[in-house]
Amino acid sequence: MDRLQSMRIFSKVVEMGGFARAAAALDMSNAVVTRYVADLESHLGTRLLNRTTRKLSLTETGHVYLERVRQILADIEDADAIAAISAKKPSGTLRIYSVPGFGVSQLAPLLALFAKKFPDVILDIKISSHPVDMVEEGIDVGFFLDLQKIDSSMVARQLATPDVMLCATPEYLRVNGTPETLDDISRHRCLNYAFDFMRHNWMVHDWDTEEFSYAGKSKQVLKQIPVNSCVVSNNTAILRECALADMGLVLLSSYSLDNDIRSGRLIRLFPEHSFGSVSIFMAYPSRRLLSAKVRSFINFIVEQFPHAGTHPSAQ
Structure with a gap:
């Protein structure tokens, strides 16, 4: 039994003052409306309506039940209205x-x-x-x-x-020197993200000067650079703050460093090389x-x- 539908039909029968009028209002057959109310009474184990050939009236229990049913149906309508508004207006x-x-x-x-x-x-x-x-x-x-x-x-x-960038502050580079080759990175203090594959080595695309392609251009290869990590963290904000505190070279996404690079707080190193992307x-x-x-x-x-x-x- 659909109890909610039974409640709606029971309420409509009382509102319209009869089964036939309720059936017409609900676009249902009189037999279906009658069956819903009968099933509801059977489920509750009590009579809700007194039926005669001329008159329909609520029992004492029916009066109490109808009051609660109307409140339940009103609450459901309110909930539906709130959901409908939420679906249309961002809130x-x-x-x-x-x-x-x-x-x-x-x-x-x-x-x-x-x-x-x-x-x-x-x-x-x-x-x-x-x-x-x-x-x-x-x-x-x-x-x-x-x-x-x-x-x-x-x-x-x-x-x-976004690209991954290698950066350091002007002050760090003034004190420790600017790396001129990729191999120079290994002698610097590095601020490292806590990926296992980055803890001891950084990967960078380099140009192989010994091998040449058929077009006569040098070949780009993946170079592994040993690094000396002085700070390791899984939080990019911490690594950025450490870099800004002149603690070492940092390798992070451009989204983390773009503003600092534009302002001059950080200097990008080896922009001609690719340290990958995320x-x-x-x-x-x-x-x-x-x-x-x-x-x-x-x-x-x-x-x-x-x-x-x-x-x-x-x-």
């Missing part, structure tokens, strides 16, 4: 996760713009280097450095692929039935990254 709390480098340098300014555009949305932001379970932690939208941290059930959009992904649980706040935020972010696209392996 409520939007929970966001981001890795530190992107979150601090790129996302923070965008959140300020989003908040001005959608003032009814409350932003709840988690910045962390540790992976999160978006569903378990109730995260609406997450920003990650790579697909390895994104569950395969998520929808993932690649926003950009991919920035935006992820969210589902395309279907997104609330207005989530859909508006996703659309807003995609507008800021015109080359964003859905990644085929994370749909």
